[in-house]
């Protein structure tokens with residue numbers, strides 16, 4: 001088969017996500033035949049360095065031998081079983097391990113990130129209702145936040161491109177100022193700005209705590225906002241303010257969990273424990289759809305009762321899928337066996353050093369970095385910059401998908417120094433052509 005054979009068939013048969021299908025008339029789809037490590041190969045053996053971990057999910061490379069072996073073993077044992085009334089070893093083991101890692105527990109499973117958001121929102125509301133506080137029905141989130149695109153998750157998302165069209169379908173939620181330091185005043189430190197935004201959160205809750213069930217945040221990095229990064233002080237403040245006003249804090253660690261920000265979970269850097277933690281994306285190493293919401297004993301106990309209707313009434317067909325849980329267990333094994341968090345520190349230092357020419361580039365603004373995420377804004381007058389950049393990057397063997405003028409790297413953790421050099425070199429070449 002040749003690349004060409006796939007393009008028209010895919011355009012006719014597949015409705016691709018997050019895309020205007022008409023653009024594929026001029027921006028060809030990239031058919032992928034196989035993957036290995038950070039590399040994706042098309043049907044003519046052209047290769048692309050997956051510098052965005054296939055939408056932020058892949059941690060240890062494509063076709064990782066250890067994850068492959070675990071899934072193959074599970075496949076011959078048990079592929080899936082109903083989780084209502086039944087249980088199995090991978091889901092128990094994964095729940096126990098996630099609980100040890102997060103300090104939370106009672107893992108509730110979904111299949112994707114948006115469902116994890118829905119679960120956390122519903123659980124928070126239902127907790128208050130079971131606790132005799134039925135007026136807490138509203139949610140708040142940060143400006144420019146992203147929590148998924150189903151109707152409930154989109155209601156707390158604040159990205160115009162995804163939200164505006166569907167606004168008539170959504171429940172009202174309130175956005176409080178984001179501590180993203182790109183919005184700080186001139187001369188104001190990220191920490192001072194975080195404190196100023198926390199004061200705005202407090203002012204909002206002073207007025208509205210009685211009807212507010214929860215604040216949902218992306219800890220440390222607002223991904224879809226264009227990798228907006230902020231000081232951990234905001235999370236410490238938000239935790240204290242939520243406690244004071246009896247409002248839940250939901251940490252959406254779907255993108256930032258599993259080592260992305262330099263610690264296993266981003267909340268660790270603030271030394272806080274949320275009331276709910278949403279996990280997905282990297283949870284299965286980028287292999288299979290899986291999400292989980294962990295919560296506190298206090299929340300769990302409010303549902304524990306003889307009455308069915310006081311229980312948490314929510315389910316997905318593939319809840320706790322055995323293959324996905326096994327992939328997640330293999331992923332956690334790699335974290336332990338290879339001491340990934342420590343190893344990533346050296347790797348991140350190498351990439352940051354190698355990116356010095358980018359940081360010094362006259363068209364590069366706000367070069368920033370948290371853990372294994374790097375981002376900058378590219379000053380340019382190129383029409384449709386992100387699409388143009390994406391296409392030129394492909395010609396330079398790189399898979400990069402800028403968001404607006406924001407170019408970011410979120411590579412798999414197994415990227416080598418040589419591959420990092422290719423990534424930086426290729427990015428500089430594309431920038432030279434476009435800016």
Ligand SMILES: *Cc1c(COP(=O)(O)O)cnc(C)c1O
Nearest residue numbers: 112113114146147148223254255
């Ligand atoms: C990707 C993402 C989601 C949604 O996950 P899906 O699996 O795409 O539904 C929610 N929150 C954050 C922070 C994300 O990055």
